[in-house]
Amino acid sequence: xxxxxxxxxxxxxxxxxxxxxxxxxxxxxxxxxxxxxxxxxxxxxxxxxxxxxxxxxxxxxxxxxxxxxxxxxxxxxxxxxxxxxxxxxxxxxxxxxxxxxxxxxxxxxxxxxxxxxxxxxxxxxxxxxxxxxxxxxxxxxxxxxxxxxxxxxxxxxxxxxxxxxxxxxxxxxxxxxxxxxxxxxxxxxxxxxxxxxxxxxxxxxxxxxxxxxxxxxxxxxxxxxxxxxxxxxxxxxxxxxxxxxxxxxxxxxxxxxxxxxxxxxxxxxxxxxxxxxxxxxxxxxxxxxxxxxxxxxxxxxxxxxxxxxxxxxxxxxxxxxxxxxxxxxxxxxxxxxxxxxxxxxxxxxxxxxxxxxxxxxxxxxxxxxxxxxxxxxxxxxxxxxxxxxxxxxxxxxxxxxxxxxxxxxxxxxxxxxxxxxxxxxxxxxxxxxxxxxxxxxxxxxxxxxxxxxxxxxxxxxxxxxxxxxxxxxxxxxxxxxxxxxxxxxxxxxxxxxxxxxxxxxxxxxxxxxxxxxxxxxxxxxxxxxxxxxxxxxxxxxxxxxxxxxxxxxxxxxxxxxxxxxxxxxxxxxxxxxxxxxxxxxxxxxxxxxxxxxxxxxxxxxxxxxxxxxxxxxxxxxxxxxxxxxxxxxxxxxxxxxxxxxxxxx
Numbered sequence: 043x044x045x046x047x048x049x050x051x052x053x054x055x056x057x058x059x060x061x062x063x064x065x066x067x068x069x070x071x072x073x074x075x076x077x078x079x080x081x082x083x084x085x086x087x088x089x090x091x092x093x094x095x096x097x098x099x100x101x102x103x104x105x106x107x108x109x110x111x112x113x114x115x116x117x118x119x120x121x122x123x124x125x126x127x128x129x130x131x132x133x134x135x136x137x138x139x140x141x142x143x144x145x146x147x148x149x150x151x152x153x154x155x156x157x158x159x160x161x162x163x164x165x166x167x168x169x170x171x172x173x174x175x176x177x178x179x180x181x182x183x184x185x186x187x188x189x190x191x192x193x194x195x196x197x198x199x200x201x202x203x204x205x206x207x208x209x210x211x212x213x214x215x216x217x218x219x220x221x222x223x224x225x226x227x228x229x230x231x232x233x234x235x236x237x238x239x240x241x242x243x244x245x246x247x248x249x250x251x252x253x254x255x256x257x258x259x260x261x262x263x264x265x266x267x268x269x270x271x272x273x274x275x276x277x278x279x280x281x282x283x284x285x286x287x288x289x290x291x292x293x294x295x296x297x298x299x300x301x302x303x304x305x306x307x308x309x310x311x312x313x314x315x316x317x318x319x320x321x322x323x324x325x326x327x328x329x330x331x332x333x334x335x336x337x338x339x340x341x342x343x344x345x346x347x348x349x350x351x352x353x354x355x356x357x358x359x360x361x362x363x364x365x366x367x368x369x370x371x372x373x374x375x376x377x378x379x380x381x382x383x384x385x386x387x388x389x390x391x392x393x394x395x396x397x398x399x400x401x402x403x404x405x406x407x408x409x410x411x412x413x414x415x416x417x418x419x420x421x422x423x424x425x426x427x428x429x430x431x432x433x434x435x436x437x438x439x440x441x442x443x444x445x446x447x448x449x450x451x452x453x454x455x456x457x458x459x460x461x462x463x464x465x466x467x468x469x470x471x472x473x474x475x476x477x478x479x480x481x482x483x484x485x486x487x488x489x490x491x492x493x494x495x496x497x498x499x500x501x502x503x504x505x506x507x508x509x510x511x512x513x514x515x516x517x518x519x520x521x522x523x524x525x526x527x528x529x530x531x532x533x534x535x536x537x538x539x540x541x542x543x544x545x546x547x548x549x550x551x552x553x554x555x556x557x558x559x560x561x562x563x564x565x566x567x568x569x570x571x572x573x574x575x576x577x578x579x580x581x582x583x584x585x586x587x588x589x590x591x592x593x594x595x596x597x598x599x600x601x602x603x604x605x606x607x608x609x610x611x612x613x614x615x616x617x618x619x620x621x622x623x624x625x626x627x628x629x630x631x632x633x634x635x636x637x638x639x640x641x642x643x644x645x646x647x648x649x650x651x652x653x654x655x656x657x658x659x660x661x662x663x664x665x666x667x668x669x670x671x672x673x674x675x676x677x678x679x680x681x682x683x684x685x686x687x688x689x690x691x
Contacts, residue, residue, distance in 0.1 A: 043224060048165035051217045052228050056236055058105070058216055059085040062112045065119025067296075068128050070312050075140050076299050079244020082237045083292040084312060086209055087319030088115060093190035093212055102188025105216050139251075142258035143243040150239035150261035154271065157538050158231055161545035166224040168550040168567055168597070170560055174279035175587075176606040178596035180206075181214035181222040183605070190215060192322075198605045200614050209322035210282045222596050230275055233288040239264065241291030242485040248298035249438045249486055250431075255493045255522070256486065262526065263424065263492060264485025266536035267407045270478040272544025279548045283475050286320055286327030290334070291482030293320055294444060297335045301342035302437040326468040330451065330479045333465065337443025341436050377464050388463075390471040393456040400456040404449045404477060407484065420529050421488060428491030438490070445483035452476045492529075496522035561590045566678055567597070573676045573684055574598020577643070583684070584619050584636070585645035586664040594645065603639050615639050623663035626689055627671055633690035641690075643675055647682045 060078075063085030067077035092111045093103055101107050123129055161167075169178065176198070183197035184190050190212035196204045213232075214225035239261035246260035274284035293316050300309040320327045394400035402408070405422040429445075432438040455466040455473040469475040500518030503509045509517070530536060546554075552564045561567055570593045583602040585591030587609075595602035603616045610616035615635035623644070626632040649665050671689025 043165050043220070045159070045165050048220065048224055048228060048231070051220055051224075052231050052235075054105075055213065055217055055228055055232055058109060058112055059089070059213065059232075061085075062088050062115040062119065065116040065123070066315070067312060069119040069122035069126070070309055071123075071126060071128055072296075072299055072309070072312070075143050075247060076244050076295060079143065079240050079247070080292045080296040080299070080312075080316065082240070083289045083296065083316045083319045085319070086213075086289065086322055087315035087317070088112075089190075089212055090209065090318045090322035091315070093208075094192075097189060097191045097193075103184060103190035103212065103215060104188060105218065108216060139247050139254040139257060142254040142256075143240070143247060146243045146258040146261040147236070147239045150242075150265045151235035153262070153265040153536055153538075154234045154239075155231070157271065157541045158234065158545070161542045162227060162549060163551035163553050165227060166221060167227060168223045168593075169226060169279045169281075169548055170550050171279050171548050172607045173281065174548055175560060175592050175596065176609075177210060177279070177281045178222045178226055179592055179606040180208065180211040181225050182596050182599065184208065184211045184215035185218045185222070186599070198609045199611065200603070200609075200616055202611060202614075207282050207322055207324050209319070209324075210285045212322075213285075226281065229285065230281070233285050234271055234275070237285075238270065238288040238291065238481060241289065241293075241295055242482050242489075244295035245291045245298065245441070245482050246486045246489060248295050248302065249441045250490060250493075251437070253490075253493060253497075255496065256490045258489075259492045259522070259526070260486045260489030263488040263529075264481055266421065266529070266533055267481050267484060268537050268540050268544065269407055269474050270481055272541045273474040274478050276541075276544030276549075277547055278472075278474065280475065282324045283326070283469075284478065286324035287475070287478035287481065289320055289323060290327060290331045290479050291485070292316075293331050294335060294338075294482055297338055298437060298440070301338050302440075305342055305346065326475070327479070329465055329468045330448065330476060333451065334444040334447050334479065334483070337447065338437070338440035341440050341443075388458075388467045388471045390458055392458050393473060397453060397457070400453045401449070403456070403473075404452050404480065407477065407480070420532055421484075424488040424491035424529070425484060426491070427494055428487035428489065431490045431494040432487060441483050441486050445480060445487060448476065448480045448483065452480070492522055492525050495525055560588055561593065562682075566590065566682070567593065569676075569678045570594055571597055574600045576676070580640075581642050582640045583643045583645055584616075584623065584639065584641045584664075586620070586647070586661050588661065589645065589647040589664065591645045601640075603641065620661050620663045624665065624667045625663075626687075627668055636687060636690040641687060644672065644685050644687055645683075646685060 060081040063081035063083070064077050066084050066088065067080055072080065089108070092108065096103055096107065179198055180195055184194050187194065187197050190208055192205045192208055193203065194208040194211060195206035196202060210229055213229045214222065217225045217228050220228060242261045242264045243257045246257040247254065250256040270284060270287055274280050274287060296309070296313060296316050300306050300313060317328060320331055394403060405425065407421065429442050432442045451462065451466055452473050454460040454462045455469060455471045455476050458471050463471070466476065496518040499521040500514050503517040504511065504514035550561065550564060550567060554564055561570070570590060574594055574597065577600055581600055583591060583594045583600055585602070587604040587607045591602050592604065592606055594600045595605045604610045604620065610620055615638040618631065618635040622629060622632050626636070644664070644667070646664060646667055669685070671687070672685035673688055675684045675686045677683030
């Protein structure tokens, strides 16, 4: 596999996701460039709907089935847009926003892509660690079963009924020819290089409609934020949460389009579909994005509500009051539900000595432990300048409000116990999961800060020096270019090494060397791939999930148990083997479990190779296993290899 293969697959995935989303937005009379920006989140919402319709209809989820559904949706949306007179040649006034959005997205994509290219090394780099393995197996489960609904992950739990957000896995399954590893990387690249910068640019257009320069700069300045690429996609490998965070700017863009300059009730349907898209990626993201949207919704509603009050339309006012009361009661009931209260004060250690230190983490987007390597005051400075610029109109002030909401939630999550813990508990009080949501507002505000510097220079040259328009414009552009270059240089190429280090921490590549994790080296991963290809179709492998067994399923497509870490449940055959396989010569129940699973092979390693301290105590069954009833099938080393199970025939 080559990078060109992966790039073409990312392009195909982008088309399959964005075309129906764009057509839907245009059908609801969203203008051209905002439609492009919101198309990924609308597209994922449509994926969620279709995936759950396919399930009862017996239609398998695949590139062909989704492409057919997406083509129908796109044709219906395009036809509706034509009938409503939405398809026309853009006027020259619309060209500047489009140019800004496209160029800003391309530059940001190049910055993020360069980091990814160097961190992943090869297109099929493998995310390891607990979450990474789970999500690789999740993609394999969707490919294998053709089920992309929220029950898709049941395959990882010996087909017990489980509900889990499967948006990331459904997208990965749309490029099955790549394999689960490269398919996961395709979704990651799509998220960082297209979905995120496009959403930030769209939000900037909606917030600063008179200043398209902000849309050009916002995705570029947003590229120096590290929490999403380095922590969620890297250290945490919390891939669904990362996809959800990348979609938030597009969702906020759609909210801004729906409420500014006036409320457009017709966009409630697209907003509902976009909300489904966020929930399908990661439900907690809906909570964060919904709270961040409140400043825009409230500011847009104040005018109409004041008009109702001034006109003394008491019946209308009463109806609004009743509706608001019902909504408030519903929200209060949901938040008071025992299952929701259970997530509040989710146990986790606090971060930061005091609120000021926690706030500085938010200001500088400093959430990793790899060292700053940059001038931390640059980002807050541009953020503050942009916040001043944002005060000029309602739509931009609401972006500042969204940033304040996200910053408050992040600081609260660092404290763990605070008045808003019922909200941060949805994110496990894991503050990087919330800080990643700041990317949209922070990118827009810091981009606005750079734009304001350029605008100020332009005005000074034009008015004070009486220079011609061409000269003053050139001066403004030069000032913007110098500020961006200065920030680029002072932040170490927009913190490139930090982002690269975060990704390298959890991705196995040919350059990784020896690691004490689920596999010890890239050579072992290649051994698992080659051995999987040579195994018969009816092979079933068992082994310690922390010792690489899960990769036979995720990477090789060979049935294996457990299929992910900690997906086995008490009372199941999987659990019995994880605890007791080493007794297979003495305990008939072990062979009963082997026969129940149809296991034919076992992957064995000494305890030194297993990830985590005392793995042999928590999962002792596959350590100190006697070899009397086993035959070597393929050996990676003297101590590590795949054995045929003979004793349970």
